[in-house]
Amino acid sequence: MIVITGGAGFIGSCMQQALHARGVDTVVVDWLGSAGKWRNLRHHAPVQVVAPEALDAWLATRPDVSAVVHLGAISETTATDGDLVWRTNVDLSCRLAQWCAHEGVRFIYASSAATYGAADKVEQFSDDPAGLDRLNPLNLYGWSKQAFDQIMQHRLARGEWSGLSWAGLKFFNVYGPNEYHKGRMISVVKVKYDEARAGGPLTLFRSDVPGLADGAQARDFIWVGDVVNVMLWLLDHTNVCGLFNCGTGIARTYADLAHAVCDAAGVAPRIEFIDMPQSLRGQYQSFTCADMRRLRAAGYSHPFTTLEDGVRRYVHDYLATPDPYL
Template sequence: MIIITGGAGFIGSCLQAALRARGEETVVVDWLGTGDKWRNVARHAPDRLVAPEALDAFLDTRPDVSAVLHMGAISETTARDGDLVWRTNVDLSARLWQWCAREGARFIYASSAATYGGADRPEPFSDDPARLEALRPLNLYGWSKHVFDRHVQGWVAGGEPAPAQWAGLKFFNVYGPNEYHKGGMISVVKVKYDEVRRGQPATLFRSNVPGLADGAQARDFIWVGDVVNVMLWLLDNPQVSGLFNCGTGVARTYLDLAHAVCDAAGLPRQVAFVDMPEALRGQYQSYTCADMTRLRAAGYTRPFTSLEDGIRRYVHDYLATDDAYL
């Protein structure tokens, strides 16, 4: 049995689909709510759905679990409730780590590229454990993920009990199907597609970094299928443990993204620039790029999907169809 926290969410439901395709018994820990989030798992329902507040009681029954894939979190980069974020992103993660260590289960969890904070110069973000202490996240969400990464680093270095396998994945900018419930945290790809389909130009933030052109802000955008492939590879290679970046290793500009969305939608390239909202100033990463050296050195060899190919697939196979769910 495999537990997926946040298994009805974006990345979690795509992972759930892949595990069910493999014939795995799965337990999803999540709320479906009153909207359409249930559609994320409609084609690949779990064997059991456990509400997050019932997770501790479920684990107390000592179910036969081979792995916990911990995707559940408060992931809004604009989150302000520090106590709630700590309880969800730090305390819960620590309890799951400790449970897996006691029960001999494997533990793979979602960290984030938000842990890296701002970039003084455009170079790939290194996941070298020796550099972890120096990171300075720009927002509460990124800080909470960084805190747990540091906890893990301390536990492992101190020789404390650890899960049979453990891996933290610093997800970069993930896009793809089943993200439609995410509100303001939905990917830029989906937002730009909706704009151009309405006949509007794709709007991008003006740069607030001296010397950086409008639209030249760059991110490491990764297709959700590639993220799932990395996690499946980890499950297939239980000897691999560590904290790893999960991006493509290539930074692409927002202007590249907007053009790729227009091209995939079969529409003229039209882009307009707007001022960055005041709430994002000082918290906005104008550059992210994953250094993938350590994951490659650990044995991961699959290629990553290019931005153009990923957007084309997202648009043609999902967004432009009658049913956009995986």
């Protein structure tokens, strides 16, 4: 049995679907709420749903768990409640890592590309553990992910969680089905598709970086199916341990993304630029690009989906259908 925290969320429910397809029993740790997030699990129900506040007691029953995939977190880059973010993103992660070390259970967890902060060169997105302490996240969310990455590295170095079979993944800009509950944190692909369907222009932020053209802000956009494939590979290769980037290794501009959405939706591209909201200024990454050499060196050889193919698949197979859920 595999535990997935955040298993009713975006990436978590996609991982849940893949494990369900493998015939693996899963326990989802999440709140389903009243906003329809249950639909993310409608086609592939887990054997149990455990509320996050009941997780410690549930784990104390010593369930037959082979792995914990820890994806649950407060992921809003504009989050401001530091105490809540620390309890959710750091304290819980520490407890799960300790439990997995004690029980001999594989532990895979989500870090984030937000830990890299205002890096603007490809070589600055290296997941080499020697450079971990030099990173400078721009926001509370990124800092919380960085804090747990550091705790993992330092405690393992001291032998406190000796024998832990683990892997952390720094997710870059993930897009795909089952993200519809995410509100302001929904992917730009979905937002731009909705604008295209409404018949209006696709709006992009003006650049707030001197010398960087509007629409030239670039991110490493990764199809959620590729993220799931990486996690499945890590579950299958328990000898692979470490903190790894999870992107495509290619930065694409927001203008590229807008054109890919328009092509997939069958509309002529029309782009307008708007001012960046005040809440994002000073904590907005204008460039991200994963250095994927360490994961490749560890043995992961699957190709990554191109932006155009991923957007086309998202639009044609999900967004433009009566049932957009995986």
